[in-house]
Amino acid sequence: MSMICLGTNNRSDDFRFDTSNTDWKPFVTDGCFYRILDVNVPARTAEMLIKFEPNGRCLYHRHAAAVKTLVLEGDLHLYEPTPNGEVHTIKPAGSFSMGAGGEVHIEGAEEKPVIVYFSMASETDVIYELLDRNLNLKRAITVQDFDADWKKWHVVETASPIRQAG
Template sequence: MATLARETLAFDDRHVTWRTIDGFEHAAYHILSVDEKARIVDLLFQFKANERIALHRHGAAYRTLVLQGELRIYRPDGTLQEVRPVGSYVAGQAGGEPHTEGGGDQDVIVYFTNREIDGPVYEILDANLSVQATFGIPEFKALLAAQTDAGA
């Protein structure tokens, strides 16, 4: 018997101030912490329903926990690779196949903890898999400072 995707309970984000980065469509973030000494960045991502974020590759080990909706992961050619429903916890290593991600029929909210950071956390790629931008500890520290300065 086929199962139908259902909307999950909404994550209460009344105390989360979502921020965006110009040029990065369909995604918002809220940085929880940047620990340079321990080489860890913790943050929340919100990806829009039925949309995809930029093609990227993970440059650090990570763990994710889906808090709302379902996280859909797509291969570089656009085919659906995996669906992670609410409550899914995944531990991954640095590297791996470039991919895009997005929400299912509902905005998805995912907790990401990036660990063992030694360089870029994320490499943003173009269609030819060339690196267009990187986000590492310095960039996340700057984003956290701006978030804090804005009162979030």
């Protein structure tokens, strides 16, 4: 995965997005929330925001899709298992990353909240795979899963300022 940092410093506490009106939904684990921004089933793409509360982390997972991320607020912490232990990487606010998928990792926050934009594009219907502690497949998450969640959100919203027709 390649990464660049936008801006002239790596201070993650310089900027805050106003997410007070964002309709966050619980996502996978305690302290982890998401907001779907767009899903395109024929194109096999999904875009979302993820918010981690302090010390919130997701589960081990593997992206099957190509992924682009932009850390909008806070420091995103990645933990990748290796034969010699875990590799810990910190991506500060403004970090933009692109990856082809396949890496197993956990993402999350430490002492401060984190908000990350994810754009995922897959060659198959599978966007990512949830793994157990032994890194065995628990469940494949598909673009259809994202679409079903999006439709539940869309029923509640009469006019979404984020979703565009098409």
